[in-house]
Every structure is written in structure tokens, then in C-alpha cells.
Amino acid sequence: HLRFFSTVALAAVLGTTACTKKPSNAVSNEILVGEVGSMTGSEATFGISTHNGIELAMIQVNSAGGVQGKQMRVLLMDNQSKPEESATAVTKLITQDKVQAILGEVASSRSLAMAPIAQANKIPMITPSSTNPRVTQIGDHIFRVCFIDPFQGSVMAKFAGGSLKAKRAAILRDIKSDYSMGLANFFAETFRKMGGEIVVEQSYSAGDVDFKSQLTSIKSKNPEVIFVPGYYTEVGLIARQTRELGIKVPLLGGDGWDSAKLTEIGGPALDGSYFSNHYSPEDKNPVVQKFITDYKAKFGAVPDGLASMGYDAFMVLSEAMKRAKSLSNADVRQAIAETKNFNGVTGVISIDKNRDAVKPAVVLEIKGGKFIYRETVNPS
Numbered sequence: 605h606l607r608f609f610s611t612v613a614l615a616a617v618l619g620t621t622a623c624t625k626k627p628s629n630a631v632s633n634e635i636l637v638g639e640v641g642s643m644t645g646s647e648a649t650f651g652i653s654t655h656n657g658i659e660l661a662m663i664q665v666n667s668a669g670g671v672q673g674k675q676m677r678v679l680l681m682d683n684q685s686k687p688e689e690s691a692t693a694v695t696k697l698i699t700q701d702k703v704q705a706i707l708g709e710v711a712s713s714r715s716l717a718m719a720p721i722a723q724a725n726k727i728p729m730i731t732p733s734s735t736n737p738r739v740t741q742i743g744d745h746i747f748r749v750c751f752i753d754p755f756q757g758s759v760m761a762k763f764a765g766g767s768l769k770a771k772r773a774a775i776l777r778d779i780k781s782d783y784s785m786g787l788a789n790f791f792a793e794t795f796r797k798m799g800g801e802i803v804v805e806q807s808y809s810a811g812d813v814d815f816k817s818q819l820t821s822i823k824s825k826n827p828e829v830i831f832v833p834g835y836y837t838e839v840g841l842i843a844r845q846t847r848e849l850g851i852k853v854p855l856l857g858g859d860g861w862d863s864a865k866l867t868e869i870g871g872p873a874l875d876g877s878y879f880s881n882h883y884s885p886e887d888k889n890p891v892v893q894k895f896i897t898d899y900k901a902k903f904g905a906v907p908d909g910l911a912s913m914g915y916d917a918f919m920v921l922s923e924a925m926k927r928a929k930s931l932s933n934a935d936v937r938q939a940i941a942e943t944k945n946f947n948g949v950t951g952v953i954s955i956d957k958n959r960d961a962v963k964p965a966v967v968l969e970i971k972g973g974k975f976i977y978r979e980t981v982n983p984s
């Protein structure tokens with residue numbers, strides 16, 4: 605039962621791609637955008653939420669008249685939460701479907717598998733939420749609308765050392781994930797600078813279900829917090845096993861925790877733990893509240909951070925296409941690079957010279973299965 609949502613995901617995939625006509629002629633009244641997402645597999649909620657956000661943005665843009673007289677259409681491909689499938693999908697979208705831009709992926713390791721292909725074909729790619737710094741370093745066609753992990757790691761290190769007054773931290777990270785490995789290092793760097801000590805570092809591999817031996821060795825070192833920069837499926841299991849071993853200290857994590865599945869899997873074991881994220885639905889900003897109302901009306905749920913990032917990624921792309929001198933790849937790439945002060949759901953988005961967005965993060969606390977807003981941290 606770790607394969608969530610497969611039926612929903614299939615419906616979503618078919619819903620978007622089933623009636624796809626082969627785009628062939630240059631003079632089309634549509635703008636085709638390729639999306640690669642984890643609609644099935646261990647991070648299915650990431651792909652599904654992101655796609656919902658993208659779809660909502662697309663509908664709003666199209667009903668307001670589209671872009672340069674054309675309607676936008678998203679072709680979605682599922683990568684089953686796998687890097688190899690992501691590379692295959694992006695190749696197909698570019699070479700066969702002739703998409704004009706790529707949206708995706710969420711997980712940094714999968715964006716890193718896709719980016720060299722988009723770059724080689726000179727197709728602009730925007731990842732909504734991959735935070736590993738290397739993703740946009742692949743080349744000048746690769747952008748993101750989220751913050752990066754050196755910032756996110758420092759946010760949680762300062763929260764641990766400041767708000768929680770911890771001096772001793774343990775780290776438990778996923779060696780198969782570029783995101784997890786990077787974020788662990790960035791956390792450790794800032795935590796040490798603040799005078800804290802990393803008393804033990806342990807690893808697992810995505811897909812593992814038994815974390816008892818790592819947690820036993822962590823327990824023997826008596827940390828005051830445990831930093832677990834992973835994705836929700838493993839983190840939920842880790843939380844349960846942490847409490848089963850009698851470890852009572854808070855777990856800390858990053859945006860990879862953001863899923864309703866996290867607390868379904870982890871239950872009360874997660875109460876009193878904290879993670880950093882891209883947005884909070886408690887934000888009173890009217891842009892945020894309108895998005896939540898629209899999203900609820902369409903999908904019947906409060907959007908998570910992924911949905912918000914997907915929405916913002918599509919909006920940044922469509923705004924850039926509206927501003928672009930033409931819809932050529934070069935002009936669209938240029939227009940995305942020139943994005944300044946775009947008023948997104950996840951904050952004000954300006955693309956910097958590294959093609960990253962510099963934005964605040966929020967820290968959320970888990971209480972009774974809910975994510976409660978604690979604080980906003982601005983980049984320095």
C-alpha cells in the first residue's frame with residue numbers, strides 16, 4: 605500500500621493527453637508545453653498536486669484570452685517517480701511533440717536527469733520546486749521559481765539552533781537523492797557555524813522501509829533534534845520508528861515533507877516536528893487566498909506547496925511568453941530570464957543571474973496531523 609493514487613493519476617494523465625492531436629505545423633493556434641511529473645510511484649502526491657496547480661493556471665490564462673492570441677495546452681507525461689523515465693519523457697516531448705517549453709520536475713534528481721536534454725535542444729525548462737543548486741547550473745535554458753537548498757538548509761539550522769536552542773543534531777539522509785544529500789550538507793554547515801555539533805550522520809536509500817539500525821545508532825548519541833531531509837513516504841515511516849525506539853526529540857525536515865500522505869503514514873509520531881516549505885495556506889495575502897478559493901472550487905482540497913509552485917511556474921512561463929518579442933525559443937528564454945517582481949502565490953518572484961528565484965521560506969509545525977504556520981524567514 606505504498607503505491608498511492610494510481611487510479612487518480614491515470615485519470616489525470618488520460619484527462620490531459622488522451623485527445624492529443626499531433627502538433628505538426630508551425631502555424632498552430634496553440635502553444636504546447638510539456639510537463640513531466642511523478643503521477644505514480646513513491647512521490648505521486650508531488651506530481652499530482654503540481655499538475656493540479658499547472659492545470660488551474662492554464663485554464664485561467666486561456667479563459668483570459670491566452671498568450672499572443674493562442675491558447676496554451678499542457679502535455680503531461682508520468683515518470684513513475686523515476687529519473688530514467690524523466691529523461692525518456694522529456695526527449696519524447698521535445699522531439700516528437702515539439703513542445704515549446706518544459707515544466708518539471710519536482711525532485712531534484714529527476715530535474716537533473718531532464719535538464720541536460722532540454723538544454724541541448726535549447727528548450728526553456730522551468731522546474732517549479734527542485735531546490736538543489738546544481739539543477740539550474742546545467743545551462744542557460746534551465747530556470748526555477750523556488751528558493752535553493754543553501755537557503756532552505758540555513759533556515760532549518762537557524763530554527764534548530766535559535767528557536768529550539770539545540771546544540772546537538774543528528775542527520776538521517778537519503779543517499780539516492782541529490783536533494784537530500786545537498787540539503788543535509790547545507791544544514792550542517794550553518795548549524796556548525798552557529799556553534800552546534802552534528803553528533804551523528806546516518807543514511808538510507810529511497811525505497812527502504814526499515815530504519816531501526818540507523819535510528820539505534822542515532823539514539824546512542826543523544827541528539828536534541830534529528831534532521832531528516834527526505835521525501836514523505838520514507839519520512840513517515842522514519843517518524844514512526846523513531847518513536848517506537850523511544851526517541852522523543854523533534855524531527856526536522858525540508859519541503860520534501862509536504863504531502864497529506866506524510867501524516868497519514870507517520871500519524872501522531874510527527875507531532876512536534878517541523879519543516880521548511882514554500883508557502884502556508886494561512887497566509888492572508890489576497891493572491892494566496894484567491895488561489896486557495898479557486899483551487900478548492902476545482903479540486904475540493906486545500907492546495908499544498910507543490911500545487912502553489914506548479915501554479916506559479918505556469919504563470920511565470922505564460923507571463924514571459926506574453927512579454928516575449930516572439931515565441932521563438934530564444935525570445936521565450938530571454939523573457940523568462942527577465943522576470944522581475946512577479947506577484948506569485950509563493951511570494952514575489954524575480955529570476956536572478958543564476959536563473960533561480962530568491963524568496964522567503966516558511967517554517968511549519970506538525971500538530972494533530974495539521975501543518976501549522978510558525979514563521980517566515982526572508983533571504984538575507
Ligand code: PHE
Binds near residue numbers: 650710736783860
Ligand atoms: N525541493 C525538492 C527537491 O528538490 C522537491 C520538493 C519540492 C518536494 C516541494 C516537496 C515540495 O527534490
